[in-house]
Every structure is written in structure tokens, then in C-alpha cells.
Amino acid sequence: MDINATSASSSAVELFGSFHLGETELALPVAALQEVVNYPSAVTPVPLAPTHLLGLFNLRGTLIPIVDLRQLLHLPDDTARAASKIAIVELGDVRVGLQFDTTGEILRVPAAQKTTFERTDHAPPIICGALKLDGGERILQILSAAALLGLPDVPQLHHRAAATERRVQQAQRRQTVSFRVAGAHLALPMAAIQEIIRVPAMHPSPLADEVCIGMLNLRGTTVPVIDFARFMGLARDDATASGHAAASDERRIVVLNQYDVHVGLMVDEVRSIVGYRDDELMVMPAYSRRHVALFAGCLGNEGRDSIILLSPDALCTHPQIAAVAQGHRDLYRDRTQTEASNRRGGTRETYVTFRLGHLLGVRIGQLREVIDYSDEIVATPGAPAFVRGVLHLRRELLTVIDVRAMYGMPPYEDPTHAKILIVEHRGEKYGLVVDAVDNIVTIESGSRIPVPAMLTRQLGNGWGNGMTEAVELPGRGTLMLIDLATLCERVAVESVA
Template sequence: MTSDDDLAVEDDNADYVTFDMADERYAFPMSRVQEIIRMPAVVKVPLGPPALEGLANLRGRVLPVVSLRECCSMPQAGHDETTRVIVVDGGVPLGFVVDRVASVISIDPSAMEPADDVQSTVRSDVLVGVIKVDGGGMTSVLDVDRLVGSQFDGLAEAAASREVTGATRPSVGTSADQDDEAENDDTLELVSFAVQGQEYALPIDQVQEIVQAPESVSHVPNAGSRVLGVIDLRGRLLPVVSMRRVFGLPVTPLEPQNRIVVVSLDGGVVGVVMDTVREVLRVPHQLVAPLPGFMAGDGRKSEVESVCRLEDGKRLVSVLSVNRMFDSPEVRSEIAEHQDREEGPGMAEEQADDGRGDEELFVVFRLDDEEYAVDVDAVQEIIRVPEALIRVPRSFDFVEGLVNLRGTVLPVVDLRTRLGLPRSERDERQRIVVLIIGGVRTGFIVDSVAEVGRIGRHVLEPAPRLSAEQARVVSRVANLPEQKRMLLLVQVDQLLAADEAAELECAVHEAADVLEPV
């Protein structure tokens, strides 16, 4: 039932935006409508309410877009050329998807009747009143605040909190991370990649970031034979070198699976094109042996400084040194000449600072055609999904099983299932991202790992509070309109509840003596 105070508010707002849904006409007070737009591209958010269609970029702002049909318990319908999104002020901007926008009307206050006097197909608790139209028609006026509150409890509170406290960065570390520091000191962290079918690796501290190769590289006249050209990396020109050319192998056209590994070299940065980037490895030092002295001669062999013996020696990974890779005076001369010509004075000094500054480093991965990211400091390693996993009886439905990762039992979670997304068939692109949660090293299966990239803190903002669980798990959003991308930043320590982490730990201890190493 609508009170006299409610109607008094509407009496002061005689202008309404009318729209259609399911062949019925409805309206919002014009004072609550910010703008009307066409249906935008949206990024789907897991763990949100059923009405949420996704997040859209509205001129640099993150806009939650919701189905008004779903909010009003109506049958869903597809979008077409007449579909519109009415952006309202619901504490923070919120877009409601409607079938069609009709017009803007002005009414006499006496034309409004209370909602309880009229039968309607929508729920009465989101109805303010009904406008009587000449000819016997009616237009139902919906309550913006009740619509928002019915689906997005706490959305306005989150906006108020952001204004007071600012966009603070949630903690990604855990006490378990600190407990593992001693163990990490005895391991070598590597990024492995493939060139001409052979597996190589670079120490992770020599890698600034990893980005997907563009469709093409801008060639530079009179550039050396090893320098492919230059690309734009967030406003800076990055010289790009072909690893194949450094190795003296035939160069192939750039393909979607190619990655550019950005490394530091002599006060600047260089991008190195790899065929594919495979994994992030954390290898015990006892499995790493220096290259035998008689093999360390001139040419290509000198680029390898050690070899990792994995999978009981069945898999050998050659560890390269950036300095040895570009030890040739010709290569260094080509890169230096290119940097001087393209970057201008002072740029090398700016690039020499490889600290993160006002940027954060993330591992970006994909789930169900959307991009997610986790802080690189939270990632232990990234490995391929083994052919078989040992099932855990009477466990959570999102637990895929256990594997023995170099002597450590690793529980593996299907991240799609954990986030309420449909499962997918296994394929070669899937990877396991290994994190530490609640003191337990846990692997999460993702559709693919896209890149390791830097994101400016100025584009990071708190994710809209669309549901309590979503707000805990997807804590922030990186809005990148220039790239037509939006990354959902996952809060690692919220992926598993305390009881879930404890149950996984018990399963790990029970299986410790059963699994064979993989």
C-alpha cells in the first residue's frame, strides 16, 4: 500500500518516462532518470542476483545493467533494435533493460491513483501508483528504490561507503603466504614458453609482464634483422624482438596464441615474441642443474644457463638468461638504436624503473568468455591440467579432485562451478592457477590464462555490491574502455569459506600417501 507521503513526493514530479514491457505500459519519475541508452555490451558477473545482466562501461563508469522483466517476475524476452536501458539514480547509477521506451509525459496530479486501487500483473510492492490515460488506458508507475532494494540490497550503502572511505585496496595476502616464504626461498620461480616446439623458461624476476601479441607490429625502416618493429604498450613504444630470430629459426606470422614477454635490458624494456607461454613454475633448486661446461660455447647454447628436470626427468626445461639472450653486440646495437630513434631522450631512464609505481600486476584468465584477474603475488604457479584427477568422495561439488604436484598433494577446484557458472569440457587451453587459501595450496581450473599485465590503480574501483557473496569474491573492477575490456578482480582469500578450506585440508592429509607424482 502506498502512503500519502509517497504520493506527495510524486505530486511534485509530474513528468514521467514511459516504456513498454510484455505489451503493458509502465513509467519511472523523470526526476530519477539520468539517461536512456541502447543495450550495451555487458560483462557477466558471477554470484550476482538473477536479474543482473552484467556490467557495462558508460563513458568510463561501471554501470550494473539489470532486467526489469526479471525484477517484476515477468517472462524473459530477447533483445532487439527497440530494446533500451533506462539509467536511473538508485544510490549509484543503475540501468534497467526495458522492451521499448515510449515517451515523456506530463500529468496532472489528480490523474494518479494509489497502487492498491488497481489490479496489475506486476508485484504491488514495486508499484507507486497508476496514471489514468484518456480513453481508459493505464500506465503503472514503478518505485525505483524498491526495485533496487528488492534485487541489490546494499547497493546504495556501498556507494555511500565508497564516498566516505575511498576505493581502498583489499588485502590479498594471508598468513599462509608468510609461512611459505622460507619454502619459496628454496625454489626457482620460472615462466615457461615454447619456441619451435621446444620448452624454455625465464626466471620470473626477469619478466616485467606478459601480453598478448597484437595482430601486427609496426615495422620501422632500416631496423635490424632481429627487431620486428614497435607496438604501443599503454602509451609507451615497446621495441619487439623475435625469439625465433634470436635463435636463428624461421619467423612465422603473428597468431592469437603468441605472447610478448616484456623483459628489462640495459636501462630499457624489450618485448620478446614467444610461440606460446605455457606455465608459471615453482621448481625446487635440487631439480635445477647448471648447463655442463663443455656445452657452454658460442652461439645458441650459451643462452641457456641451467636445465630443470621435471616429471622424473621426462621433461627438461632450458632456463635462459636475458643477458645471454641478447649477448650478441649486433642484437644490443639494433635494440639500442631502435630505442634511441623511437623513444627519444629520457625515455630509457623512465623505463629503467621497473617498480610497479602506480600500477598493479595481475594474472588475467578467462571463464565463460569473460576476463578475471588475481594479484600476481597471490599466484604460486600455473600448470597444465593433468589427464586424470583422483576424486574426493563426499566433497563439495566444485572439487574436481587431487593431484600430486612434485610431492605435494594439490586439491583442484573447478572455478566455473565455484562461481555458479556452467561446467565445460576439458581442452588444451585450460590451466590450473595455484593459490594458497586458508593455509592450503589449492589449484583452480580456468578456461585459459590470457596474460600477466600491469593495470593502473586509477582504473581500479570497487565492484558494485550486487550480492553479499559477489561483493566478497569479486571485490574490484578494472574498467578499460579504451581497450573495450572490463576485468573482474577476484579476492583470493574469499574463494573458499573456512569450513571448505578445512575440509580440503583433511582430504589432502588423507590422500598424501596415495597419489603418485605428476
């Protein structure tokens, strides 16, 4: 490829910002620079991204993709990211963050000291020219913002159009289940999840491939299990991989059921249930036409790494997953149809199971979301002993209830690992502190067993008022089903007593 160099003869002065990448000094036109920020503490890895896309971060409500210029310019990586800077480059309605080692200065450069490079094929080069300063002793290479943002694998975020689109969206509240996969924080809509189970002893699959690691029989339905980290192109670090044996109890299988496609996704850890409104969903940058449909958007996460929301429709219609699901359905069609006919007529309900000394379950419709315990709870003077205080959650105040204290159970030594169930009752919002959230299960109506009245009367401190049914979970013991409306009613009564 031939490159021609020409020198400008105009007397105009142009402003440039200078940056350093190792021993290389680069420049960007100030007109393309929006701002420069420190490398963010919370960066969200993006599945299926090219290696030069380091992740996303939330800059005042806008997702900014971070591009590693070293890889694009084939420079050695010899600096710590935490100490680097991010130059936010904006061109039209497209915005991206470029990683540099250090910032330099703002330069006023006469046109005579600028040399422009032009390619013979008329395509804009990434290095579009050079600045010759200090009598030619100092050379800075000029980066072309248009060429950088026009590369096929550089993510593009059309933030202004996205902002307008978000403003006209209805503020409809939705629920998702968030989980960890090889360091990435992902989520799926609650409506697409049939249930979430602990990792059982799986059967080897005759259709196993690089992502299908086995299959399981879920009440007569053959469900292929996908190694979701491998499917999403996420590499586990050595510590995570070696820790799987010790921490295998944290892994879960998220069972999707979309358009009669059943598939299980192996994830490292289920985190919480997250509620959001449509206008809180940030638009994901597009970095690959092949993969952009998998991502429905991104949710801010209170100063921590953001949560990438996946599209269940795109997942279940992805050629690789669809082929695995269709193959298992065809292979085991007779068994599935027989079990389905045996189950016909029974209704099923979805429950979230959690621990509070015992294994308890609550209908998923009674929960708004589940969050980690927060140290930002503000104690309220004069409140009952079981009220820990109030918590500000996305422009709403909710009352945080210590359920252990309410029922006379031993207190927490350290509540930092507890979870808070967010519920709403008679217009009031409550956060119920529980030990841990366990799973999401579906339960047939016929399997629920009434708890004898004698037993409920023996349950001290009012527990029996909200627990009238139980169900046996294979290999897990008895699950007591609790009505949160009864618990919240007791909170309301005792708070004004």
C-alpha cells in the first residue's frame, strides 16, 4: 500500500491533545475530544467481544466502550491499566473511550508543522498525519477519529439517538435474574427462565460438542446443558478454574424455556433478582453484527460493574444453541411426549427459595427484586427493634426489616453476605433481610402439602401464620412455603403498636 505525504501551507492554527503509549507520542484533534477520565474502577467485560474491546463503563448514565489502542497499533502492553487514562472521543453521535498511558498537553500547531498522510485507496488511515515540533526533534503521530470509529470491530454507541429513544419509552417495571459467568455480570428476563437448579449429576450426551457438556432429565424433559462461559467466549482465569471443585455449590443451571426450546445454561453463580424500568436500560454499543442481537441492553448497578441484559429470543434462536436443542428434542421426542401427557392438567408455579435458618420459598410474583445487603441503610430513631432502618434504592425509600430479629432468631454476626428481598404491600415497600437466596424452582400445585394446624401453632413467634404449605424437594428436604403478605402485615401492625 502506497502512502503519499503532503505538507499543508495554510497559516491556520489547529488544537491537538497529546497522549503517550509507551515510547510513542500520539495526538488527537481537540474538536474530537469530549473529555479525559481516569481508568474506571468498575469495567464490565463484554461477551464475544474482540480482544481490543476491554469492556464498558458507565459515564453519567451513558455506556462507554473502552478500546485498547495498543492492540490496534500493534504496540507492546507494558503498563498497568489502573494507572492509565481514557480519552472520550466523540464524532457525530458516536462515542468511544481510547486507553492511553498518560496525557500530555494541549498544543497549538500551525498548519506548516502538520503533515497529512493520504492512502492511494482513499480509505482513511488510523495514523492520518504527523506533527513536527521543536524543529523536527519531536514527532507526534496524529490519530484519525473517523478512521478509528469506522473500523469494523470498534464498538459504536449512538448515544443521542439512544437517549431520545429512552425518553419516549414507557416506565414499565420488569424483573431479571443476574448471574456471574467468568467475571462477566449478565442477566436474563425472569419470564424466560423456567427454573434455576443446583448442578446435578449430568448424563453424557450423544450430541455433545464444544459447548454442550451433557444433559439432564428435568421431570421427563431432556434438557441439554451449555457451558455458557465457553459459548459467550469468556475465559476463566486460573484461580476461577481451579476453584470450581471447591466452589461447585455456587454453580447453577439456568433453564430457559422459549418457544418450546429447553436449554440449560451453566453459570458460575446466581447473584440476585434485579428490577428495572425500560427507561433505565442503557443501549449496548454495537461492535459486531453477528453478536449485537444477543444483548438487550445494560443496567447500571449502583457504582459497581454494570449488568449486561441478554435477549432470550436471540439466545434460543442462535444457530449453535438451536441446533443442540433441536437435536435433543428429536432424539428423545417419545420420552418427552409421554411425560408431557402424564403431567397435563396440573398447574405449576414458580418460587424463589431462600434460607433463614430453614429452607423457605415464596411465590416469585410477591418479589420485586433481590439485592445484596447494603451498608447504606440509615437507622431510624424510635423504630421497632426488628427495623434496621431505611434504604434509598433508585429514587425510592424502603423500610429494611431484620426478619431474624422479628421472629426471635439468633442475630447475624456479620450481615454483609445476607440478601434483601424487596416486596411491596399496601403501597409500602419493604426490604426483608434473609441469610441467602438459594434457587428458583417450579412446583406443581398437586405436590404442595398442607402444614398441620398443630405444627403451625407450635411454631413460635408467629411463624405459623404465614406458613401453611410445604413441598418435598428431591435431595433437598422439605421446603416451607411462606406468604410474604402475612409477614408484611405483621410488620405494619407492630410498627404502629
